[in-house]
Amino acid sequence: MRNLLAGNWKMNGLASSLAEIDMLKELTGSATCDIVVCPPFTLIEKAAEQVRGSHIAIGAQDCHSKPSGAFTSDISASMLCDVGARFVILGHSERRAVYHESNLTVARKAAAAHGAGLTSIICVGETRAERDDGVALDVVRRQLRGSLPATATGCNTALAYEPVWAIGTGLVPTLEQIDEIHQSLRHILVQELGEEGRAVRILYGGSVKSSNAASIFDVADVNGALVGGASLKASDFAEIISAAA
Structure with missing residues (x-):
């Protein structure tokens, strides 16, 4: 399957930042992976x-x-489609932690996204304490099972494993830890979706940069990346994309 590289700008970017997208188009014109930019x-x-x-x-x-x-200040999936969006990130750890979004909330949002024609990127990941307590696998399995709607298919859903303790910290799990989580997630996807589960792309996210991207992409069942800060600059993001191409 083609790798998927998604850039999450978070609460960053003004109109002048759109120049980075023009630059990204130029730098990645020969890329053989799918590229998504998620601005505010x-x-x-x-x-x-x-x-x-x-x-x-x-x-x-x-x-x-x-x-x-x-629902004052909220945005519906159909509104996003109306202005040209094709993907939506859901259940990011910052949404789960700061806004207390439950697995059920994420599943309902994903179903709404699918109904409007969007591809959902559903995020899962454990905290440092959960990793240290040896329950990381249990946490991400529970999040996946609870966040995956009945509408999910290999075409309208991607999954992003983002260990909370690695986001923006510079810390990265070992390749063995990434492999363990991704294999477990793939197993659950096949259990829940049958053969469709084999087509769902599983991204890794959390301090991905050009210096570690290639080795992460070599891990089985890593089908791309959800990139945070490094996606704000086209030159940085393009280097990560080239490692996945």
């Missing part, structure tokens, strides 16, 4: 216009589980 909501429409007809897709960082209603 304010830039999605302009970014989608910018990449129209190119090899880059635009995604969002969250959506609501309802199609419309009295």
Whole structure:
């Protein structure tokens, strides 16, 4: 399957930042993987216009589980589609920790995303304490089973394993630890979705950079990456993409 490289800009980026997307198009024109940039909501429409007809897709960082209603400040999946988004990140550890999103909430959001025609990137990952306590596998298995909606297929769903303790810290699990988690996630995907589960791309995220990307992509069942800070600069992101191409 083709690797998927998704850049999560988080709460970063003004209109001037869109120049990085133009640069990314130039630097990755020969890439053989799928590339997604997820800017803040304010830039999605302009970014989608910018990449129209190119090899880059635009995604969002969250959506609501309802199609419309009295949900001040929220964004529905159909609204995202309306302005050109094709992907949406759901259940990121920051959403789970800061906004107390449950697995059920993530599953409902993913179902809404699928219903609107978006591909969901569902995030799972353990904390440092959970890793130290030896329950990392139990945590990510529980998150996956609880966050995966019945609407999930190999075409409309990707999974991102992001150990919370590795996000923005410079710390990275060993290749053996990544392999263990990804193999377990693949096993559950096949249990839950049958053969469709083999087609779901499992990304790794958490302090991915050009110096470690190639070795991470060599791990079985690592089908790309969800990249945070390193995706803000086109030159940095392009180096990671080249390692996956």
